Amino acid sequence: MAQIPETHDDTLHRRGLMFILSSPSGAGKTTISRKLLAHDERMGMSVSVTTRQPRPGEIDGKDYIFKTQEQFDQMVEDGHFMEWAHVFGHSYGTPKSQIKAGLKEGRDFLFDIDWQGTQQLYQKSETDVVRVFLLPPSLDELRRRLTARGTDSAEVIAGRMARAQAEISHWDGYDYVVVNDDIDTCFDKVVQILAAERLSRARQTGLIGFVRELMRPEV
Numbered sequence: 001m002a003q004i005p006e007t008h009d010d011t012l013h014r015r016g017l018m019f020i021l022s023s024p025s026g027a028g029k030t031t032i033s034r035k036l037l038a039h040d041e042r043m044g045m046s047v048s049v050t051t052r053q054p055r056p057g058e059i060d061g062k063d064y065i066f067k068t069q070e071q072f073d074q075m076v077e078d079g080h081f082m083e084w085a086h087v088f089g090h091s092y093g094t095p096k097s098q099i100k101a102g103l104k105e106g107r108d109f110l111f112d113i114d115w116q117g118t119q120q121l122y123q124k125s126e127t128d129v130v131r132v133f134l135l136p137p138s139l140d141e142l143r144r145r146l147t148a149r150g151t152d153s154a155e156v157i158a159g160r161m162a163r164a165q166a167e168i169s170h171w172d173g174y175d176y177v178v179v180n181d182d183i184d185t186c187f188d189k190v191v192q193i194l195a196a197e198r199l200s201r202a203r204q205t206g207l208i209g210f211v212r213e214l215m216r217p218e219v
């Protein structure tokens with residue numbers, strides 16, 4: 001009888017996936033990412049390098065790796081990044097280290113990056129990438145969230161609001177779009193997307209032998 005491989009619950013012999021969450025600033029990527037990481041121990045966070053100043057409470061090496069512009073430029077030159085972009089007047093980049101080896105081992109990674117980075121990762125690793133875009137329920141609510149977060153000056157908030165519609169215009173470059181109105185509802189949808197993507201046929205390479213066994217002519 002064919003042995004059901006351990007891949008039936010999608011934990012083994014599967015290439016990892018790159019799960020990207022993008023949105024206009026303030027729509028809730030960080031909030032949903034933190035919930036997902038707490039909920040799913042198989043998911044690792046891709047910690048970006050940035051030249052922006054840490055917000056109160058942000059921890060170097062956990063939320064971001066904070067570098068000077070000079071250090072960042074050197075890292076670009078050294079080929080340190082899978083992708084990088086200028087966002088809101090600062091540089092942001094995804095380090096290569098860990099991710100490539102992790103994917104081969106079947107580990108999944110969560111990316112909180114903008115549409116420019118998403119495009120770059122998709123061009124490099126189309127089959128590994130799952131692109132999810134979060135929308136705010138309205139622009140008024142987006143402004144309210146940015147203000148209520150209390151981490152940015154009025155000037156920074158105005159700059160991010162001014163870019164929001166340009167960011168939203170890239171929504172059609174994503175595989176999934178979820179409106180983040182109620183946090184728990186949005187989170188449940190993101191969890192469902194992740195579960196479905198983990199079961200995608202292309203990723204479950206460990207199932208091939210099992211399926212062949214099932215298809216062997218009966219004697």
Ligand SMILES: Nc1ncnc2c1ncn2[C@@H]1O[C@H](COP(=O)(O)OP(=O)(O)OP(=O)(O)O)[C@@H](O)[C@H]1O
Nearest residue numbers: 025026027028029030031145148149180181182183
């Ligand atoms: N569904 C929601 N309802 C109400 N408030 C929310 C919701 N989702 C997130 N928030 C709040 O909105 C603020 C912005 O959320 P968050 O920091 O997660 O956004 P972000 O998309 O990561 O922003 P940025 O791109 O600037 O990092 C936070 O104070 C968060 O608690």
Ligand SMILES: Nc1nc2c(ncn2[C@@H]2O[C@H](COP(=O)(O)O)[C@@H](O)[C@H]2O)c(=O)[nH]1
Nearest residue numbers: 048084085087092093094112113114116117
């Ligand atoms: N292309 C990339 N974009 C990134 C990366 N890390 C974060 N970001 C995006 O930048 C903005 C602003 O982030 P904030 O934390 O300063 O509010 C947001 O859209 C992030 O998704 C990255 O490595 N590459």
